[in-house]
Amino acid sequence: MDQCITTLLSLEGWQVIGVEETARGWAVTVDAPRPARCPRCGAIRLHRHGTLPARAVPHLWIGVHPLMLTWVPRRWRCAACRQTVCPRPAGLRPPRRPP
Ligand SMILES: [Zn+2]
Numbered sequence: 652m653d654q655c656i657t658t659l660l661s662l663e664g665w666q667v668i669g670v671e672e673t674a675r676g677w678a679v680t681v682d683a684p685r686p687a688r689c690p691r692c693g694a695i696r697l698h699r700h701g702t703l704p705a706r707a708v709p710h711l712w713i714g715v716h717p718l719m720l721t722w723v724p725r726r727w728r729c730a731a732c733r734q735t736v737c738p739r740p741a742g743l744r745p746p747r748r749p750p
Pocket residue numbers: 689690691692693694729730731732733734
C-alpha cells in the first residue's frame with residue numbers, strides 16, 4: 652500500500668509515515684530517503700546536518716480536494732566538498748528564504 656502511494660505521488664524511495672483523511676482531503680506524511688551520493692562531487696559520505704521546519708504543500712488534486720503532503724526536510728552535508736543536500740519531493744520548488 653505504501654509503495655502504491657509513493658508511486659502515485661512520484662516519491663519512489665520515500666517512506667510513508669501516515670495517511671489520514673480529513674474534512675479537507677487526504678493528508679500524507681512522508682520521510683525523505685538518505686541521499687545515495689553528493690550531487691556535486693559524487694562522494695557517498697554524507698553526514699546529517701539538521702532539519703528544517705516541517706512543510707505541508709498541496710501535492711495532488713483528488714477530485715475537488717488537494718492531497719496535502721507533509722514532510723520534515725532533512726539536510727545532509729558532504730564530507731568531501733561540504734555541499735549541503737536537502738531532498739525534497741519531485742516537482743516541488745525549494746523553499747523560499749524569508750525576506
Ligand atoms: Zn560532495
